Every structure is written in C-alpha cells, then in structure tokens.
Amino acid sequence: MQARRIKYDVIGLAEPRRRHRFNAVYDTGEELFLGTCDSRGVGGVGVLVNTSLSMNIDSFEQLTTRIGRLRLRRCGSTPALTIFVVYAPTSNYDEEEVEAFYMDLERFYREDHTFSIGDFNAKMGPRRTFEERHNGAHELEWNEQGERLSEFIMTTKILHDNLQFQNPHPQRWTW
Template identity: 80%
Template sequence: MQAKKIKYDVIGLTETRRRHPLNAVYETGEELFLGTCDSRGVGEVGVPVNTSMAKNIDSFEQLTTQIGRLRMRKCGPTPALTIFVAYKPSSLRWKWESPGGGYRNEIDHIIVNKRFCLTDVGVVPKFYTGSDHRLLRGRFSSTRRAEKAAKFRERNLRTTINWDLFATLAGFWEDSAMNNIDEEYDRLVEHLHDCAKKAESFKTTKRRLSLETLELIRQRGAARAAGNQELTSELARLCREAIKEDLKERRAEVLAVAAEAGKSIRYARRDFARGKILKNNPRSRKPP
C-alpha cells in the first residue's frame, strides 16, 4: 500500500524474514521477488519491480541471506542494469557522522559505479517502513550518448595479468621450517604479490588512427601555426586520405571481430558509426 503513494521503478527491501522464497506477479503487472532469511530469522532481501520495468527483468538471485542481485535487460533507451540489494544488522551498520555532528549512524545508502548516471538522492518523506530504516530514492538518467562519452574518458592503460605465467611463478613457492604461522602467511602473501607484479602487463584500447596519421595531424598543426598555407593544404590532403584509410581498416576489423563472436553485424556497424561521430565532434563527448 505504501508503494502506491510514490513513483518508483525498483525498490530494495530488507528484513522481511521469510522462510521460503517468493516470486509473485500482480494483476497490475508489478512483480515481487523475496529471498529467505537464515536460521536465526536474520536477513533476507527482496525487490518489487514496477510495471514499467517488469518487462525488462532478466533474473533475480539471492547470493546470500543479506545480498540479492537483480539483472535488467536492455530495452529501448533503458540500458542493461545490475542492481544489488544489501543488508547489514544495525549493530554492524556503517558508522558515519555529519560535519556538524548533527547526524550519526546513517544506515541507508545508495552506491553506484557510474557517477554520471546518478542525478539526485533524497529521503522520501512520510513513508512508513516499519523499522528504523528510511526510504532513500535515487534518480538515474542514462543515455547511449553519455555511456559513449564515459567510455572515451575511461580509455587509458589497463592492467591485465597473464594467469598462466602467474600460476608458473606461484608454483615456485617453497614451504619453510618456520614455527610462526603469521610469519609464514606474510611470506606467502608477499610471494603472491611479487608473482602478480611480474605477470601483469598493460593493455590499451586499439586506436582508430595510426601513429603515422597522428604524426601527419601534428605536422599540419605546426605548418598552420607557422603560416605556411601551401604546406598546410598538402598536409591536410594527406591527413584526409590517411584518416579515411585508417577508419576503413578499423571498421573492417570491428566487423570481423563481431562476426567471429556471433554478434549482430548491423549493431556493430551502427556502434562504430556513432563512435566515429563522437570522435570527430568534441562537443559530443560531454555527457548531457
């Protein structure tokens, strides 16, 4: 009854204390998932999903008695989402104190891994939860343009680990005759850290433009700054030809990868075209 008083898509529930799982679909089209609690009657999480989002549900899984995971499929402008609902007893709640000391021990939180999606967070007033929890409401806005812009911002060196090499290096571990288990544990942790550091490498996303093309663009800028119009025109022509050739090769590579992975060629072609527009238009890199 309380949910009918507010606008919502998904609500996270905790402390429902059910012994058996429940999945119910109401006449209004809303769908409810409830997990189970432990033997002491502690925990259990669940989610009611509004009619507008119910068609996007992929699955709900209770990972533990205190953590639930709701997967939402991509549908139209709504991106694919993974929503976690987590519960901790009040005795283990996150200790927090406001700068003035007026508020302490806040126990309800919304955490996201994409900051550009979250636009507002607030407490819903006059909503009875039946416990010491309050109803927090987060507003999200996600567009394909913002997702693309975020991907361009995040393109940097990424650390990857060669797990085969790591396993080989870790196999060189030798037990010692130490009687102190703490020292032995510290030595093992240090050995594993060293193995991971030796097995890691840096991987960068493939460039759309080759280094030769980027060098031509740099030379064109230098010629333009020097006021050499003839050289600038010649370098501009070479840049156009080089960019066209690079994009042609990159497009063929993207389509080949999509075909090998069994993905849609049409979607791959569309995504590549949108990425090309994003790259050539600096203003489109900013999220809306």
C-alpha cells in the first residue's frame, strides 16, 4: 500500500468510482471508507485513516457523490474534528453542476465546519486584490474552478494552505 511510504493521519481519496459503499479495517489498524459514484460512474470520495486516529472515528458519511464527511471524536487533548473530503467537477462540466457542488459544500461547511481536503480541480493564479490574500505567489494562471474556489474561500473565510508552497511543474496535475 502506497500510504505506508508517507507519514499521514488522514488521506482524502477522490473518485474511487465504486458502485457500492466499502469499509475495511486492515491488520495494521488503518481504516478505509469509500463512498459511491453517480450513475455515470463519476465521482465518489473516501478516506484512509491512520492507526493513530482510527480509534477516534465517530462516522464517515457520503453527503453527495462529490462530498464526504469524516467526524473524529475528542480524545485527550485532541479536539473533536470534522474533515470534508471533496472531488470538484473539472472545467469540462457545466457551470450549473460546478455551482451546485459549491452550494452543497458551503451548506455542509456552515453546518459543521473544520477542514476540507480533496481535489478541487482549481488553478488559482497570483493575487489580484487584497481580499485574495489566501493565494500564494507560485501559480501563474487561473481557471474557472479557481475563480469559484476563491469565492468560496472569501465567503466562508476558511484558510487555504496548499498555495503557499511551490510545487515543481510536473507535480501540478490540475487541467
């Protein structure tokens, strides 16, 4: 399993394309949750939880085919935590589907906000205004998904951390 090569607590999985829900507990104590895709075979999200946190799992729910929610119970000094796992539509999708995704995400976030991880299929270019202070200085261009993600970040006032680090060009996978 590739995950054993890295140090992690929770890994968000995008687009496993499963027709049926799947949950497994491995001999190592790691726990895997996979949600389902839509009727076109698109989407689905899941999480892999490391042994160190698996005892704190309260629940994993697939809220839509593109949004999942992992809830972890409070344990000692570690507070209760909610993590949203997402797989946003690519720029090939209709604007209505992209907008519906962000409306769902915003609604779920307002109900129970903490962390969102996943594949937003977004390119967020350099800062254009002061309000876009969540943007890093390393991306060169924007796409429509980047515009929408930027709106979501400014509306919900969440912290966006991935753009603060420069990745080599071959490691940038969004189109």
